[in-house]
Amino acid sequence: MVSAPKLSVVIPVYNEEQVLDTLFERLYPALDKLGISYECVFVNDGSKDRSAALLRRQFQRRPHETRVVLFHANFGQHSAVMAGLAHARGDYVITLDADLQNPPEEIGKLVEMLDKGYDYVGTIRVKRQDSLWRRWLSKGVNKLREWITPVRITDQGCMMRGYSRLIVAALNETREVNTFIPALASLYAMNPIEVPIAHEERHAGKSKYSLYSLIRLNFDLITGFSVVPLQLFSMVGMAMSALSAILVIVLFVRRLIVGSEAEGLFTLFGLVFFFIGLALFGIGLLGEYVGRIYAQVRERPRYIIEAVLEEDGGAEKRRAYEQRLPAVDPVPGARQ
Numbered sequence: 001m002v003s004a005p006k007l008s009v010v011i012p013v014y015n016e017e018q019v020l021d022t023l024f025e026r027l028y029p030a031l032d033k034l035g036i037s038y039e040c041v042f043v044n045d046g047s048k049d050r051s052a053a054l055l056r057r058q059f060q061r062r063p064h065e066t067r068v069v070l071f072h073a074n075f076g077q078h079s080a081v082m083a084g085l086a087h088a089r090g091d092y093v094i095t096l097d098a099d100l101q102n103p104p105e106e107i108g109k110l111v112e113m114l115d116k117g118y119d120y121v122g123t124i125r126v127k128r129q130d131s132l133w134r135r136w137l138s139k140g141v142n143k144l145r146e147w148i149t150p151v152r153i154t155d156q157g158c159m160m161r162g163y164s165r166l167i168v169a170a171l172n173e174t175r176e177v178n179t180f181i182p183a184l185a186s187l188y189a190m191n192p193i194e195v196p197i198a199h200e201e202r203h204a205g206k207s208k209y210s211l212y213s214l215i216r217l218n219f220d221l222i223t224g225f226s227v228v229p230l231q232l233f234s235m236v237g238m239a240m241s242a243l244s245a246i247l248v249i250v251l252f253v254r255r256l257i258v259g260s261e262a263e264g265l266f267t268l269f270g271l272v273f274f275f276i277g278l279a280l281f282g283i284g285l286l287g288e289y290v291g292r293i294y295a296q297v298r299e300r301p302r303y304i305i306e307a308v309l310e311e312d313g314g315a316e317k318r319r320a321y322e323q324r325l326p327a328v329d330p331v332p333g334a335r336q
Helices: 017-032 051-061 077-087 104-115 132-148 165-173 181-188 211-225 228-257 265-298
Strands: 007-013 038-044 066-071 092-095 120-126 161-164 192-198 305-312 315-321
Touching: 007 017, 007 077, 017 038, 017 051, 017 104, 038 051, 038 077, 051 066, 051 305, 066 077, 077 092, 077 165, 077 181, 092 104, 092 165, 104 120, 104 161, 104 192, 120 181, 161 165, 161 181, 165 181, 228 265
Parallel strands: 007 038, 007 092, 038 066, 120 192
Antiparallel strands: 066 305, 092 161, 120 161, 305 315
């Protein structure tokens, strides 16, 4: 049996064939310089390009430091990271995107903090190389999230983060369907810290996150960690009911004093449309929470693994593996 390494680097991969060779050229030398034992756990999230073949080739080149988890379909980035955490054996675990926007050379900063006893190391991207609208949206969502939820993360969109073995164990025990891993880790951590890291432009390919998927992700984050939206909507509903009662009294008094009039007809239409829109928003918000409950009680697998490539006693081992954690269905576009 291969001994457990000091460090595991978990990397989800989805249609990244254009950047994988560059990633390998930078990642392994950066880890070699640390002077500690390590493994790279790649999770192929149902890629439709040559990513799986490139990962297998890299495994054959560096079998002792490489493990490859192969999904049979696209289950989404967070499911891929959870699978990587489940297969990571290191005392320290660092998550990293494959697109090289977070340089592998920065891993040493996180290892240094973990060595100092911090159990969760968050990161803050310095001079972000993203578009203006992404940076603006990120700042707005961060402020909204901090107001509504107990989660305190300066840069929630940065994938490079470090976790101690205790935090990874807690994450692996989590049975929630919709998981936002950095937020959960920050809540589980007893001694967290954040460090600044460099940020680069994407080397090849294109981002898997559209505007819709980013909004969807942040909406999941807010509803997954707080019921404040429901409480706020309840308070808005009570306020609107009180205002409506006052309006009815005012209109009744005017009818007695002024008599019948039709000048306020369009104002009435505007109020009706406003209340209809508010009601529809409330129904959608309630449906979001009910949908989360529905997905949870079905207890379907978070992901299904086709095979795992790993070294066992110096020999290559390829094994089928079924994951029984409760979670969501694979859906087209899950990686977006």
